[in-house]
Amino acid sequence: MRDGGRDRRERREDVRLRGFSTRASLAEATAWVDAHAAALGAEAVEVDAAAGRVLRAALHAPADLPATDRAGEDGHAVRSRDTVGAGAYHPLPLALQAPGAPVGPVTAARVVAGAPLPPGADAVVPFGAAHEDGASLEVVVAIAEGAGVERRGQDLRAGAALLEAGRVLRAEDAALLACLGVPHVDVVRRPRVRLVIAGAKRGPTAPAPPDAAAPLLAALVARDGGAVAELVAGDDRSALAAAMAAPGVDAVLVAGRTGTGPDDVAPLALGDAGDLALHGVALRPGGSAGLGRVGGVPVLLLPGDPLAGLCVYELLGGRLIRRLGGRAARLPHATCDVEVGRKIVSAVGVVDLCRVRLVGGRVEPIGSVEHGGLASVARADGFVLVPAPLEGIAPGARVTVHLYGAAPAELATGGAP
Amino acid sequence: MRDGGRDRRERREDVRLRGFSTRASLAEATAWVDAHAAALGAEAVEVDAAAGRVLRAALHAPADLPATDRAGEDGHAVRSRDTVGAGAYHPLPLALQAPGAPVGPVTAARVVAGAPLPPGADAVVPFGAAHEDGASLEVVVAIAEGAGVERRGQDLRAGAALLEAGRVLRAEDAALLACLGVPHVDVVRRPRVRLVIAGAKRGPTAPAPPDAAAPLLAALVARDGGAVAELVAGDDRSALAAAMAAPGVDAVLVAGRTGTGPDDVAPLALGDAGDLALHGVALRPGGSAGLGRVGGVPVLLLPGDPLAGLCVYELLGGRLIRRLGGRAARLPHATCDVEVGRKIVSAVGVVDLCRVRLVGGRVEPIGSVEHGGLASVARADGFVLVPAPLEGIAPGARVTVHLYGAAPAELATGGAP
Numbered sequence: 001m002r003d004g005g006r007d008r009r010e011r012r013e014d015v016r017l018r019g020f021s022t023r024a025s026l027a028e029a030t031a032w033v034d035a036h037a038a039a040l041g042a043e044a045v046e047v048d049a050a051a052g053r054v055l056r057a058a059l060h061a062p063a064d065l066p067a068t069d070r071a072g073e074d075g076h077a078v079r080s081r082d083t084v085g086a087g088a089y090h091p092l093p094l095a096l097q098a099p100g101a102p103v104g105p106v107t108a109a110r111v112v113a114g115a116p117l118p119p120g121a122d123a124v125v126p127f128g129a130a131h132e133d134g135a136s137l138e139v140v141v142a143i144a145e146g147a148g149v150e151r152r153g154q155d156l157r158a159g160a161a162l163l164e165a166g167r168v169l170r171a172e173d174a175a176l177l178a179c180l181g182v183p184h185v186d187v188v189r190r191p192r193v194r195l196v197i198a199g200a201k202r203g204p205t206a207p208a209p210p211d212a213a214a215p216l217l218a219a220l221v222a223r224d225g226g227a228v229a230e231l232v233a234g235d236d237r238s239a240l241a242a243a244m245a246a247p248g249v250d251a252v253l254v255a256g257r258t259g260t261g262p263d264d265v266a267p268l269a270l271g272d273a274g275d276l277a278l279h280g281v282a283l284r285p286g287g288s289a290g291l292g293r294v295g296g297v298p299v300l301l302l303p304g305d306p307l308a309g310l311c312v313y314e315l316l317g318g319r320l321i322r323r324l325g326g327r328a329a330r331l332p333h334a335t336c337d338v339e340v341g342r343k344i345v346s347a348v349g350v351v352d353l354c355r356v357r358l359v360g361g362r363v364e365p366i367g368s369v370e371h372g373g374l375a376s377v378a379r380a381d382g383f384v385l386v387p388a389p390l391e392g393i394a395p396g397a398r399v400t401v402h403l404y405g406a407a408p409a410e411l412a413t414g415g416a417p
Numbered sequence: 418m419r420d421g422g423r424d425r426r427e428r429r430e431d432v433r434l435r436g437f438s439t440r441a442s443l444a445e446a447t448a449w450v451d452a453h454a455a456a457l458g459a460e461a462v463e464v465d466a467a468a469g470r471v472l473r474a475a476l477h478a479p480a481d482l483p484a485t486d487r488a489g490e491d492g493h494a495v496r497s498r499d500t501v502g503a504g505a506y507h508p509l510p511l512a513l514q515a516p517g518a519p520v521g522p523v524t525a526a527r528v529v530a531g532a533p534l535p536p537g538a539d540a541v542v543p544f545g546a547a548h549e550d551g552a553s554l555e556v557v558v559a560i561a562e563g564a565g566v567e568r569r570g571q572d573l574r575a576g577a578a579l580l581e582a583g584r585v586l587r588a589e590d591a592a593l594l595a596c597l598g599v600p601h602v603d604v605v606r607r608p609r610v611r612l613v614i615a616g617a618k619r620g621p622t623a624p625a626p627p628d629a630a631a632p633l634l635a636a637l638v639a640r641d642g643g644a645v646a647e648l649v650a651g652d653d654r655s656a657l658a659a660a661m662a663a664p665g666v667d668a669v670l671v672a673g674r675t676g677t678g679p680d681d682v683a684p685l686a687l688g689d690a691g692d693l694a695l696h697g698v699a700l701r702p703g704g705s706a707g708l709g710r711v712g713g714v715p716v717l718l719l720p721g722d723p724l725a726g727l728c729v730y731e732l733l734g735g736r737l738i739r740r741l742g743g744r745a746a747r748l749p750h751a752t753c754d755v756e757v758g759r760k761i762v763s764a765v766g767v768v769d770l771c772r773v774r775l776v777g778g779r780v781e782p783i784g785s786v787e788h789g790g791l792a793s794v795a796r797a798d799g800f801v802l803v804p805a806p807l808e809g810i811a812p813g814a815r816v817t818v819h820l821y822g823a824a825p826a827e828l829a830t831g832g833a834p
Contacts, residue, residue, distance in 0.1 A: 019546075020545070114722065132434065170821055171632065176790075259491045261491040378589065
C-alpha cells in the first residue's frame, strides 16, 4: 500500500469509542474547502431582483448616460449670451417660445429637469432667476454657458467599464442598470444547500432536545448568499448516506453525529456515500468537524452541539457557501482592532474561537472557550480567533474582533467591514 | 391670522414656475421624521423566522440551560476520586455499567455529549483516555471532579436577563431561543410601505425614461427592515392624492414630481390628501424633498432624479423606515475615518452628500456634488456629508466616510459599522 493511501486511511479512521488520534489543522481544512468550491455558473435575473447578487462578468455601459443633452433643472432654456448683463435691477426680456421649441436669439422656452435641451439652447435659467410676463421672460441673473445643462454621455460613455466581475451588486447598481435600459443581468447562481439534521445523539433516558441547527444554519447560509433548498432529517447511517447522495444541490451541510459516541455515524455515512476527506479539525469548539464529497458535491459535517456547530459553520461552512456563490472567501463580519483587557486563555495546537465582550473599549473573554453554549454568543459583541501556536493572549496586546451585528456605540468612530 | 399659521403656509407655497424661496434645514426635516415615526406594534413570529427582526420587549430565560447536569463530551461517566493515580503505566480498572446507569464506587458508564450525567458520577473520562476491555474500563488518565461535565444552569439561569428590547435578533439568538424551547417571539411589526411612482416629468418630445426608483427603493427599504407592500403608479394630482390616502400601510414614499416644473404636483397632492408639513430641504442633491402626513401615516416626497431620490431616501426615508421598525435611527452604513486627499467642494447653507473614492488610503470626491448621477455612486466607495456651515473640506482634514458595501482591502484593518 502506498503512503498516500495509508495517510488517507488514517484520516478516515473510525473514532467512535476511541477518540481522535490526530486532527487536520484549520489551515488544511480551509485549503480543502478552497480546492473543492469554485464559483457556480451564471443565471440571468431581472435588475429589480439583482441587488445583493454577484455579477458573473464585467459589464460595460451599453449607452451614453444621459442619452441626450438635457436640462439638469427646471426652468427656461436660453442662449447664455442673451443673458449677459442681466441683473435684479436690469431684467432682460426674452421672447417665450412654446415648451420644447427650438431656442433662437433672444428667446426662451420652458423646460423641466431631465427633458432634452431644445435645439439652440446652451443653458437653463432656473425659475427663481426669471419670471414670465405674458409672452415675455424677464431674466434677472446672467447665466453661464452650460449652466443647468447635462451633456450627453457626461455621467457615463457608451462602452465605458461599468461594474467589475464578482461585484456584489448594490441597490444603486441595479437602479443604474435600470436607467441604462438594461432589463436583466447575469449573476452567479445562488448556492442551493441541503441541510441534513442528523438528530442529537443521546443517552437512553434523554428526551430529544429542540433543534437549534435549522434556524441557525438557514439564516447564516442566507447571510452568505446561499439558500437552504431542502431540509431533511435522518439519524442512521444509511439514511444519512442517502441524504448526502441525493442530487439537486450544490452543497450538503450535515448537523450532528460527528463525535466519538457509538451512534456518531455521519463520517461513516459520508465514506459510504462518497469520499470522507478529513474528520477532526484542530478547532475549539468544533473539533469533530468533517469534510468530503459525494459525486463532486462538497459535504460538511458539523457537530450537533449548537456552539460547536456554529463555530464550524463560521470557519468552514460559510467559506464554502461564499466561494460557491462567487463571493469573497473571508469572514463577512465587520472587524475592529482592540486592546485585550483581560487575558484570553487558549490551548496550544488548536485554533480557539473565543467569544468576547467590549468593555470600556477593551476586549474581555466570556467564560472559557469550550463552555457557555449559545448563551455566551448572545452575550458577546464578537469573537477573536486565537492562532494554534498561542496558549493565550495577554492584556495589552491588540487583537482583531469579528463583530456580531453592529458595533457597540463606544466604537462608533471605528472602521469598516 | 396667527404667525404660526402664516409660517406654515409659507412652507406649503406652490413653488411651480417660481422656485423655492426658502428650504427647511436637514436638521428640521430629520426632527420632523423623529417626531412622526414611532416604533410600530408587536407581532409574534416563529423563532425560525426571527433572525433580523427587532425584539419588542426584553426577554428573560424561561428555563435553565442546560436543563440538567449533563455530559459535556463523549466518554465514560465516573466518580473522579476513582481515577486518582491513573496513568499510562498504571491503568485503573472500573466495572462497566449499562449506558446511563447510576455510577457507584469503582464503576463507569458510557455517556454521550449532551446526555444527562448518570446519578453518582461527577466527571466524564473521554474515550481517548480509557479503553473498554470486556466488562471493565481501563482508565489511563486521572480526571478532576467536574471535568467533561456541564452543570444545570451553567450557561444560563432561569429568569436571567437574556436579550434586551430593541435588539436586532441574530441567527445565533434565534438558535438559542430554540434551545430554550421558545417557539415564537414578539418582534416589532415590519413597516409596510406603499411606493408611489409619480412618473418622470418630461418635455413634450421626451420618451418616458426607464424607472429606476422601484428597484432602488424596494431594496433599500428591505435593507432598513421594511417591505414595499404596494407599488403603484400615478401621475396627476388627484391620482397621487388618492395613492397617498389609501389605507393599509405604515408609510408612503412618492418618487417624482417634487420640483418646480408645471407638472410637479406631488406636494400639492399631499396638501390635498392631508398635511404637507414641509417642501424643500437644504440638501444637495435632493433639495425638492417634501414631508407630511395623511391620516397619521407619514409621507415622504422624493425627487424623481435617481441620484437626488437616493440622497433623500438615505437621509430621511431610511430613518423613517428604521424608526417605524424599532431600529437605530442612524445611517446603517459601515463608516471609517479617513484623511481628505483632494479638496471636497461644497456650498454654504446646505448639507452636501458627496460621493467619494478611497485612493491610497485617502478620500477623493467624485465629480461635483450635483452631477454624475447614479454612475457616480457606482464608482464611489462611499459618501461624506458636508455640514451646512462649510463651503468645503480641505486636504488633510479627517472625515467620516459612510461606506457602500464592504470596505476596500486597503482599509481591511479598520473598524466597525
